[in-house]
Amino acid sequence: MTKTAIVLFNLGGPDTPAAVQPFLFNLFNDPAIIRLPNPFRWGLAKVISKRRAPIAREIYENLGGGSPLLPNTEAQARALEAALKTDGSQNGSSGDDFKVFIAMRYWHPFADEAAQQVKEYGPDQILLLPLYPQFSTTTTGSSVTDWNRATSKIGLQVPTKTVCCYPEDPGFVSEVVVRLKKGLEAASETGKPRVLFSAHGLPKKIVEAGDPYQEQVEQSSAAVVAALGEPDLDWVICYQSRVGPLEWIGPSTDSEIERAGADKVPVVVVPIAFVSEHSETLVELDIEYRELAEKEGVPAYIRVPTVDDGAAYIDGLARRVRGALDGSASLCPGREDDPCPTSWNRVDETGVR
Numbered sequence: 001m002t003k004t005a006i007v008l009f010n011l012g013g014p015d016t017p018a019a020v021q022p023f024l025f026n027l028f029n030d031p032a033i034i035r036l037p038n039p040f041r042w043g044l045a046k047v048i049s050k051r052r053a054p055i056a057r058e059i060y061e062n063l064g065g066g067s068p069l070l071p072n073t074e075a076q077a078r079a080l081e082a083a084l085k086t087d088g089s090q091n092g093s094s095g096d097d098f099k100v101f102i103a104m105r106y107w108h109p110f111a112d113e114a115a116q117q118v119k120e121y122g123p124d125q126i127l128l129l130p131l132y133p134q135f136s137t138t139t140t141g142s143s144v145t146d147w148n149r150a151t152s153k154i155g156l157q158v159p160t161k162t163v164c165c166y167p168e169d170p171g172f173v174s175e176v177v178v179r180l181k182k183g184l185e186a187a188s189e190t191g192k193p194r195v196l197f198s199a200h201g202l203p204k205k206i207v208e209a210g211d212p213y214q215e216q217v218e219q220s221s222a223a224v225v226a227a228l229g230e231p232d233l234d235w236v237i238c239y240q241s242r243v244g245p246l247e248w249i250g251p252s253t254d255s256e257i258e259r260a261g262a263d264k265v266p267v268v269v270v271p272i273a274f275v276s277e278h279s280e281t282l283v284e285l286d287i288e289y290r291e292l293a294e295k296e297g298v299p300a301y302i303r304v305p306t307v308d309d310g311a312a313y314i315d316g317l318a319r320r321v322r323g324a325l326d327g328s329a330s331l332c333p334g335r336e337d338d339p340c341p342t343s344w345n346r347v348d349e350t351g352v353r
Contacts, residue, residue, distance in 0.1 A: 005123035009143035012104030013067025024049035032142035072276040079309040083318040111150035134216035135165035167216040171316015190299040197221040199273035201239030261296025
């Protein structure tokens with residue numbers, strides 16, 4: 001029997017009001033986020049986290065005092081483990097044992113905790129699976145680097161593969177389409193809707209340095225539009241969650257909502273880069289941007305739910321896991337004219353392989 005540990009990567013989120021400031025410090029102290037050497041990065045992270053903590057606590061008060069990201073990720077982990085076991089019994093490989101672990105980047109369970117759990121499990125192989133469909137040095141790249149540090153620290157030396165990204169995965173795309181169809185139907189009652197594919201933004205200089213995130217967000221959005229098959233669909237990609245003085249990629253989600261108000265068209269917002277509900281969907285999209293839409297006179301504002309543990313998405317992840325382990329699927333589903341991070345010139349810094 002082959003024992004396989006599947007490690008899911010995600011951002012993490014504070015579970016109590018007291019955890020908000022240390023969570024923010026961990027975020028801004030990440031060299032993939034603030035690209036300054038220490039002690040400058042550490043000092044700046046201290047200042048920013050202290051300054052932003054009161055605002056962030058107000059945000060999490062809307063969610064009961066903490067982020068729902070961990071319980072949502074735990075539900076995805078359980079669903080994936082069940083899908084792998086079901087798939088194994090159907091294809092004759094029921095002797096394989098799969099166990100899914102969670103490694104959050106900025107709050108518990110950290111990579112150190114997950115690595116220790118994996119070591120106690122004693123796997124024959126490990127597969128690192130980001131819950132980020134699109135690769136970025138600031139998300140998957142940072143998590144892989146942190147995982148390598150954690151495993152080296154405890155001497156966990158097991159053959160490891162990393163799925164870098166899956167921006168056009170059929171399961172992911174299908175799950176988004178199912179939700180989008182319902183949103184379009186609801187919005188169409190007030191006119192022909194415009195679809196806003198909203199993703200977390202990045203500073204422009206990170207993308208200009210070669211980070212493939214923006215291109216992969218575009219791939220995901222285009223794949224959903226193609227699978228939807230809606231003639232003359234009005235759609236646009238936009239970016240949310242901008243912080244700091246740097247220039248970020250655009251257009252911004254708020255500017256697109258303002259444009260929709262000026263055009264008097266209803267909007268359907270699709271969180272294309274988020275696979276589970278958290279503060280950026282439940283507060284930023286559901287509360288803040290909804291209020292903006294009402295202020296700007298948008299006829300209807302519909303926010304499409306994230307894919308969560310939807311069957312098509314989880315089945316897609318299970319197929320990707322099986323394919324990555326048996327070699328039948330690429331770890332990096334890139335295109336010759338649009339390479340994935342495995343051929344990107346900064347791959348050694350991220351640890352993706």
